Amino acid sequence: MTAATLRNPMRVVSVRNLAAHKVRLILTVVSVLLGTAFVAGSFVFTDTLNRSFTKIFNSADRGIDSRVEARKSYDPGVPLSLVDQVRALPGVRAVQPVATASIVLIGKDGKRVSTGGAPSEGKIWTSAVDSVTTPPTFVTGTAPVAAGQVVINNGAAKKARLATGDHAKVVLPNAGVVDVTISGVYRTETETGGYVGVLFSRPQALQLLTDGSHLSALDVAAGNGVSEQTLTARIAQILPADLKAQTGDQVRKDDQQGIQTALSFVNYILLAFGFIALVVGTFIIYNTFSMIVAQRLRELALLRAVGADRKQIRRSVVLEAGIIGAIGSVAGLAGGVGLAFGLHALLDALNLGLPSGGLVISPRTVLVALLAGTGVTLLSAYAPARRAAKIPPVAAMREEFASASAGSLRRRTLIGSVVGGLGVLATVAGAASNKGGTAAGLIGLGLLAVGAGAMLLSPLLAGWVITPLGKLLGRPFGAVGELARTNAVRNPRRTAATSFALTLGLLLVSGVAVIGASMKSSINSLFDNNVSASYSLSSQADLGVPIRAAAAAGRVAGVGSMTELHDLAVQLDGGGGQSGTAVDGPLAPVLKVDVKRGAAAPGPGTMIVSDSTAKKSGWGVGSTHMLSTHNGRTITETVSGVYKDNQLLGPWMVTGEVYRALVPTNQWSDIVALIKAAPGTDEAALRAGLERVTDPYYVINVQNRSEFKGQLASQVNGLLGLVYGMLGLAIVIAVLGIINTLALSVVERRREIGMLRAVGMQRKQVRRTIYVESLLIATFGALLGLVLGVTYGSLFAATLLRSQGLDRLSIPWTQAVAFLVAAAVVGVLAALWPGVRAARTRPLEAIATS
């Protein structure tokens, strides 16, 4: 090939440029990669879960041609008598009764078998004749034929170390502890990790899992030649109004939708991570391209001088961005798959009840990842590309252009002030509003606008903040500190874009820290002010505190009084379903009821309601209301008192008699039982006594005041954990951004650093200059984020918590300082490698002409 002319000179220049600066290329690609990886990872992860769950449900729903169940979840279910009626219908092959209840299986070691997130349930064993599909196959043993016999799934058997023939225990809400013998171990095709399924013989299942007269559903299989629709229509004709029949297809479709809704939450959280990563990545990419353009200024000017027009220059920069975006998003896609794999493996290892199965990479995932990665890169490179196109050809000849700054900040500052100002207005309006929803909405809007304003203003702010900050932090370093400070404010746009990644991270984390701390202290104060119980009994499992256990605890010597709280879901006045509290025992010794009008506790035939419930529904002392379940059981209660809203009490309270009248016997349990010690009781002895009588139920926590309080507050920690995850991500990207920017500016300042080395700056001092510069940039970003985060966290806490009845604003200052220090440390760590690179600059490079 001797062709002397280049066919596409601009493209050749772009591509050679990329190849010539490998470090720069890698760093930019990594920043694109991170954002894309999270987006891709979240899709892969949820798609995979979705498919696995769908598979499980499909296998569970297999063979169903029609299902009969209650229309409303608080209904008792399908009357037993219906089984024979349905079976008698023409075209019915099998009717399988379904009853499910939360149970706890006690393993060989005498401890409860924990399932992570997977269900732990008791069900009815159905023989092949009655099964709509083939019954599970046995690994060992045989079906349960008598009361006291159960079969358990293979996974549970392994975990509990139980084998056929072993004796075991099962804990249920009302029945308490039941002794059983394992008659067999069965295998299911698809099983989520940790799942526990205990199948009882039919008579015992009806006794333990149902109210004795109702099933949760009937699954029906059609005989040969009868369609799902025909079968379902026939069944529907004999059903009472509160029951419905659905075709098998409908059942499977509903289940599938249920999975998707449940998973969409996970998807949103992961996508939020991806979004943050992409936004932060945008700044880094923008920075990188700005610097690339600055460094190539002379070369671009030369190209202009020899005849390239503006469009060609712009296109060559955009082309570079396109290449980087494409490489980054492909790598991000791969990274996302890896991420999903890792997350899956991690959750698997933690035994959180995830189904197993291969990863699902849908075309949608690939498309979104590639578009997002490339799109963000092109978008970020657009402004630098335009700037590149504006370079005058004379810049090739004139020294001063080589270090020219990117023009005035006036327009940017103006726009930033307007946007930020509007944000402040929205925020003030929100804070002044007393409607919870509107307030939070306005403040949220204000936060967005103020955040955008801060981003636009941050070059200006960088100068204002870093100069005094640099004088303070740089002082111990003398001339080195001085140099670092001036370097940090040398290019305010760059400093702003570099530090904004940290600003975002800190904004998020400090905001949530404030909300979390406020929630915790609100819960604490709520508890301190309203709870006077000495001990509480609560359940480690879904099934609540078995009532027998509570009854036994109530008889322990030293118990002054015991108050049991039940969760009661009913239909109110024939309208929608609602959940309230039913109480057994005196309220006054353990819970404070702040009475506004009338009685302080529900009595026979009376209920008390919270202030907001009364207002919302137009209730008042003396009004009567119907609490009902669809089978016709209805109880009418008269409001006897109104109390001030309190999270611990719920929207309304009735007596335990109402609970027992409306709720099927087998479900009777306590949410919590509160115990007040009799005066003069030895606390330790009381606790020992309580533990002794509740230990045989395996699932009960006996907690003193501070333990109970801690458990309530610990729910907040889950939320915090999630957000610290986001911080981790934002910090990783911020670090990459700082490394990238510093590494590039070291390249940019090669001659200057060489000159400093020539006139006597030690390597150590060169390194230190870079460290301090990075420290200042990071601290600035963190400070800005902290100020915004604490402000908005407080505002959100104030409005949100107020509407939740939690009213303690608490700002975790120590934590805030810790965040700041962490950000500063991160800044220095990010500078390590660029610093070393800079220190390697040889003095002669100052004089080198290229």
Add this chain to the structure above:
Amino acid sequence: MTQVRTVSPAVASIVAARATEVVKLYGSGDTAVRALDHVSVELVRGEFTAIMGPSGSGKSTLMHCLAGLDAVTAGIVEIGDVELSGLSDKKMTALRRDRIGFVFQSFNLVPTLTALENITLPIAIAGRTPDQPWLDMVITTLGLSDRLHHRPSELSGGQQQRVAVGRALAGQPEIIFGDEPTGNLDSRSSGEVMGILRRSVDDLGQTVVIVTHDPKAASYADRVLFLADGRIVDELRAPTADAVLDRMKKLEG
């Protein structure tokens, strides 16, 4: 290779820098370039030396080797009584900082620092405080009193070079090196800068070595060394511009 050499104190006191049988090779094997070929030279204290020669003759290389910016292939370089070969980077840097001043052709100044901050930079880096009367005198001599708080970008090329000279003088180094310090300047600015260097030798007793292509600039020196093909081929004392031009013509012709 390195042979031990003792330098008598009497000689050390008058010689500011010395090169003995210095060889500098760039590259290796067939493509090696012999930039310096057994150069020996003594630079005497309080003297202004100019180095001249055709392009590629090794002037910059000689200066870099003498100033401790580059290592020699063979031979010995001394600054005062310190032999440079074998010095660690740390010691070498400190030596440059404390005992040598530099004026480059361009890129002399840190753009973010003011003129005054640039002048005192090596002193500040060393963590010392400047000798105030001396500094004042240097600044007055340079004629920069009203430009001290300007950034380099706000100064003319000539003013920038004067700031660079000021930086070289401020630390009272034993020797000042300049590689074409007036290479980017017009003849008037060039004359100003050379005049200042000349005065620093006459009034302050500085030792100055510069590389230049300009016979007029060389005429400010006490002594002109001529380099060709990596060797010192000629020397001229008390040069005039015409005499220098003459010798140069002979060299190139």
